[in-house]
Amino acid sequence: MSQFDLTGRVALVTGGNRGIGLAIANGLGGSGASIMIGARDRAKADAAMEELSGRGINARFTPLDVTDQDQCTAAVEVTVSAFGRIDILANNAGITVRKQPEEFTLEEWNRVIATNLTGGFLCTQAAFPHMKAQGGGKIINVGSMHSIFGASHTAAYAASKGGIVQLTKTIAVAWAKHNIQVNAILPGYIESELLEKARAQVDDLEERVFGRTPAGRFGTPDELAGAVTFLASDASNFVTGSSVVIDGGYSVMG
Numbered sequence: 043m044s045q046f047d048l049t050g051r052v053a054l055v056t057g058g059n060r061g062i063g064l065a066i067a068n069g070l071g072g073s074g075a076s077i078m079i080g081a082r083d084r085a086k087a088d089a090a091m092e093e094l095s096g097r098g099i100n101a102r103f104t105p106l107d108v109t110d111q112d113q114c115t116a117a118v119e120v121t122v123s124a125f126g127r128i129d130i131l132a133n134n135a136g137i138t139v140r141k142q143p144e145e146f147t148l149e150e151w152n153r154v155i156a157t158n159l160t161g162g163f164l165c166t167q168a169a170f171p172h173m174k175a176q177g178g179g180k181i182i183n184v185g186s187m188h189s190i191f192g193a194s195h196t197a198a199y200a201a202s203k204g205g206i207v208q209l210t211k212t213i214a215v216a217w218a219k220h221n222i223q224v225n226a227i228l229p230g231y232i233e234s235e236l237l238e239k240a241r242a243q244v245d246d247l248e249e250r251v252f253g254r255t256p257a258g259r260f261g262t263p264d265e266l267a268g269a270v271t272f273l274a275s276d277a278s279n280f281v282t283g284s285s286v287v288i289d290g291g292y293s294v295m296g
């Protein structure tokens with residue numbers, strides 16, 4: 043059997059109703075995992091479910107706002123009651139607010155941190171007792187180039203995505219003894235609704251990103267799925283605490 047085979051495994055993908063989360067769901071499901079997608083927008087979730095089911099993937103949806111601790115706990119419980127276990131948690135839900143640091147309201151700052159950083163932590167906490175009882179698990183957090191670099195309009199987003207890298211390391215250290223591996227992916231600029239908004243709000247985004255990306259283009263969501271599948275599978279059982287860069291070379295351009 044392939045080390046990448048996920049047959050019999052169960053994954054909860056937050057923000058799985060579109061964009062990168064849906065691509066992750068497709069990737070994990072395509073390797074055999076059963077999928078629970080959790081997000082707020084029901085109409086987008088219905089479309090995502092249709093897509094996943096059309097590919098023969100055993101998928102369900104649960105309404106989830108990751109800023110609410112009770113909903114994070116409930117999403118994990120629903121996953122376990124639907125499929126009997128939870129082996130993989132992909133903390134993908136994310137938002138941004140683009141403005142100069144001095145213009146942020148406290149509400150905007152808190153909303154970004156609550157979604158991107160605290161939400162992942164709460165889902166991770168909720169998954170822990172199940173993964174521990176099962177004898178292991180895989181947690182994959184979604185960072186960003188803003189986990190590494192600064193940009194003048196991304197104070198809250200970069201703080202949250204930098205935090206994701208450190209959170210990944212600390213939980214990896216804490217739970218290695220339970221055979222739970224915790225890793226992050228750091229995508230470059232990937233075509234999605236989030237990127238469309240960035241294009242509208244940031245002058246010359248395409249020119250600037252293409253200019254320092256050796257691959258010379260944006261990535262597509264499905265180009266992240268292989269790395270996530272690796273991090274969700276037995277092929278990565280000795281990989282923990284790492285952040286895998288998937289950026290067409292953006293971060294190594296001199």
Ligand code: NDP
Nearest residue numbers: 057061062081082083107108135136186231232234235236
């Ligand atoms: P999208 O805006 O297309 O998708 C964001 C996803 O997050 C949606 O599924 C959305 O669902 C979900 N989400 C947002 N807030 C919440 C919430 N409070 N509770 C539950 N789900 C929520 O963006 P992407 O697909 O591009 O982004 C996915 C992840 O990838 C994010 O973490 C983002 O920061 C990261 N990323 C994206 C990059 C890019 O270039 N696109 C680059 C690097 C990282 P709903 O609104 O229905 O709840």
